[in-house]
Amino acid sequence: MTHGAAGTHAPPAGPGPAGAGRGTRGATYKRSGAWRAPEARRGNALHxxxxxxxxxxxxxxxSRTTNPLLLGLIVGVAGYVVAARRTSAPWARSYGAFVRLGLFVVGLRLLFSLLLGSPLPGTHVLFTLPELPLPGWAQGIRLGGRVTAEQLVFAFYDGAKLAALLICVGAANALANPARLLKSLPAALYEAGVAVVVAMTFAPNMVADVARLRTARRLRGRPTGGVKAVLQIGLPVLEGALERSVAVAASMDARGYGRTAQVPPAVRHTTNALTLGGLLGMCAGTYGLLAAEGAAYGLPVLGIGLVLALAGLRLGGRRSVRTRYRPDRWGVRAWLVSGSGAAVAALLVRAASVDPEGLRPGVVPLVAPTLPLWPAAAILIGLLPAFVAPVPSEESAQ
Structure with a gap:
């Protein structure tokens, strides 16, 4: 019996087909795993x-479309990438606040359209509000009156575009470490960059403070909603913001913020001339690209202005005595992530000139928006960071 049971065991995997099959699957798994995004560390974190x-x-x-289907697709792409690649850091939790802010903007835009009306001619009257008479100096403005479907749809399109812009900025706030961004700025922009980074981190830190205080009140059995709760939460948040500002100012003073090196006057004057000339060239080139009659000279002037501005920043960096510890590297994955966003922008700009009706659906007469196929496919290129960016870890959140 024992011998029979032993005889029923499968033979060991050898060099035959079964063993070869398992070896092939293992090799295939290893080869496919090599293409997966690595876990984010300090050495390979995305720029x-x-x-x-x-x-x-x-x-x-x-900004190039008012089609709600395309705007919703852009918001969905941004949300998917944030869900796949954001860390557990406090500043990474601000995406939800930007989404709520976008919804508030849409609602506010609709409310203004209801109360103040719209110059759009509309034939589909939904209802009529009581209209308040205004003096003669306020001609062109009305309070109340008839409300048409055309004006509400136009207001919704306009508010949805602004909401999508805010959500895209919120995605950058949730994914990019502000401290690492400050390290990557040119030396000539360090002082201004500190102010910008402090301003950008205000909203994420405030969201983290509000979430922490709401959790503490919930654990103590106190209400977290209502006007009274908002007032009781707002005071500690304001106090924490002031304390954080004092701490940041003390740390900046201890690190010698604003200290510059001595440079010759000729270098300083050359830097100012190059920077100012570069900014003027960039403004003139941008105006030429936007104007119909300046398309011929717009791009060359923009390129010259950009070169002059970069040269001015390069010379201006000599005044900085700051050193960088373990600077972030701009690798292949950074090129793929930034290139995917640039590709989406370029393709949508091109689509706006080729198919303006698809990207900006009509309101008068009122028509249902359709989903243009190749602009929608172009937006899906923005999903690339969810697959090529390093997977966040606890170490990368610091």
Missing amino acids: AGAWWLWALGLATAA
Whole structure:
């Protein structure tokens, strides 16, 4: 009996087909795992500027359309990437606040359209509000009156575009580490960059403080909603913001913020001339690209202005005595992330000139929006960071 049971055991895997099959599957798994995004560490963390370029590319695409289907697709792409690649840091929790802010903007835009009316001619009257008479100096403004479907749809399209822009900025705030972004700024922009980074981290830190205080009140059995609760939460949040400002000012003073090196006057004057000339060239080139008659000279002037501005920043960096510890590297994955956002922006700008009706659906007469296929496919390129960016870990959240 024992011998029979032993005889029923499967033979060991050898060099035959069964063993070869398992070996092939293992090799295939290893080869496919090599293409997976690595776990984020301090040495391979994605450059913070890549996240901002990706988000600005999506925001540029959102600014070129009022189609709610395309705007919803852009918001969905941004939300998916945030859900897949954000860390557990406090500043990474601000995305939900930006989404709620976007919804508030849409509601506020609809409310203004209801109360103040719209110059759009509409034939589908939904209802009529009591109209308040205004003096003669307020001509062109009305309070109340008839409300048409055309004006509400136009207000919804306009508010949805602004909400999509805010959500794209919120995605950058949730994904890019502000401290690492500050380290990557040019030396000439360090002082201004500190102010910008402190301003950008205000909203995420405030959201984290509000969440912490709401959790503490909930654990103590106190209400977290209502006017009284908001007032009781707002005072500690304001106090924490002031204490954090004092701590930041003390740390900046201890690190020698604002200290500069001595440079010759000729270098200083050359830096100012290059920077000012570069900014003027960039403004003139941008105006030329936007104007119909300046398309011929717009791009060359913009390129010259950009080169002059970069040269001015390079020379201005000599005044900075700051050193960088373990600077972030701009690798292949950073190029892929930023390039995906730039590709979405470029393709949507092109689509706006080729198919303006698809990207900006008509309101008068009122028509249902349709989903243009190739602009929608172009927006899906923005999903690339969810697959190529390093997977967040506890170490990368610091």
